[in-house]
Amino acid sequence: MPVATERSAARRVREPGTPPRSLVALASFALAAGTGTALWLLPSGVDERPGPPGHSPASGVAAPPPTASPVPRPVTSPAPRRVSRPSGFVTFVDAGRDPLFELPRAAGRDRVRWFTLGHLTAGTDGCTPGWDGHGQRRGDPVADRLGRLRAAGGEAGLAFGGPSGRELAAACADTGRLTEAYRRAVRSFGAGHIDFEIRGPVDEATVLRRADAIATLQREAAAEGRPLTVSFTLPAGRTGLTRDDQTMLRATRRRGAEISAVNLLVPIRGASVGGSRLRPIASAVQAAHPQITRSLGTATGWRGIALSPVLAGAGDLSSADARRLVAFTTRNRMAWLSTRGASPSSGVTRVLAGAAR
Template identity: 60%
Template structure:
């Protein structure tokens, strides 16, 4: 797939995928493998990855409103995978709209996935009220309803705001106090320690500043309560790295007082250039990560930022990732200490998915 140069087009192209429920966790695993493989092919140094194809973020959205705390159930003492409440290893993205019955506890036990990201929360008919996919409220049956059982099984989940469909809360809710309250509602409802923002309007300076101030306020509240609130941004990456508007957004968000733990890079994995050539489609992903690294480091005010990069390859076909490439991906990820791996797009083969989820822990 050619490198995307038009930012709006790249963002609009990200339509949610619709793989069978049973393959969601597996798909996530395999895609992550793909990314790593591509990167692994470059030198082992943490600066080894440069030029990537256009991105298609196959993210989904929910047509149902937030469950109440009583619906979601009280959160038991956390048997958390990370004492800091931040994602690690392999993170499965769950489209709560297209797969509202996805069984989080079962995936943790069967597929050995311990971290999930649930998306996407956007504004609905009321501009300052978070809803799944901006849709109407629906009683019961939501993925998020299973969070208490997931945590009891040793897993955890974060919340994704924004995405390819609907408006992110900060763009619609222009009153800062109400915006903070809206984010807080979602965080408190699901007892979340991790939130992600998949931003579609990075060039809107007022929205960027409003969101940043809201995040900073929520992080101060969490710290005062003896907790942490981990924040990441999910952004498309190409061979040139991040778009200039995304780099500016990250820098402005940091300067406004918000702490960004990681930048999750969405990188498209294209088909292999020929029969038996499994590496060709992965090199662009590695190149994209390399191009984005110095940009992310500068935006976050860090000399080195490899541990602040999460990687989410987007597969166009389950054949884009092989077991051999999966092993290389795991090795690269470990060597360069990337924050976490995820996957979107086509489902990988079950064998590859199992290897990824087992090997990242």
């Protein structure tokens, strides 16, 4: 944060071409207001943009063709920000259960820069996302706070899927409508990063629909000069990822989608006598590392792996455990560190926030 003397100097001297502070403040207000109009129940529809190739070299399965009737763009969508993928410690916000979560306040209190907002799942029509599948008439209280978070230097991505409800790709059988549903969510929240949390096996058609939609959105983002990084959040155990999840990652990549990281969900369990409760986490990460490298088809190394221990209660993670996790992820230069399940205490969160950015 700039000190008071720097603020005073900034008031007296302004670099040529730099907009006045009043104009910057007005722009920040407009961003917050525009973001706040994003609805919990995002409109569904299709688009006339050409879809990705319909043939998978891996499976030979053709993706369903998109519907041709267009839907107008949301006029209130904020311009997407130029952001990279998450880094350091990422706080997960369950926006369905806690829609009034104060993003800017949490960022200042816990010294956290990155947040993931979830879970966006399919609504009643199958092709319209909402927090835990539900909508709200008057807008989204989480989105109302995004402008202030970003003005303070923070950032947030979106998480589709999750432990309950149906992920959009499984519920929406039309590739065009599915792509438009993801597109509207990304644009409405100005997201530069999206995550897909997949629990359990899914059929091949679902995998290919999702992959085609991701590839289309990433091509559009690249053409517009803005980032759209994609990660998958998957459960991992002593033997790493399931065979189905490895197959899903390979099929998604071969369809043209670029996956920047795989976030591993590993539950924290009680330690045996003389053992460490974090040892199973290290084992799961070590086992998943070569699987992820093979599935993504590139030598991503550790930077392509993120870690999210799953807590049953706040007491599952002590400050000492948190320091070990930070040391482990920092030493291996992993993509980011997060948690799922119960929220750790504020003290533990501040320790986790010390993870290398």
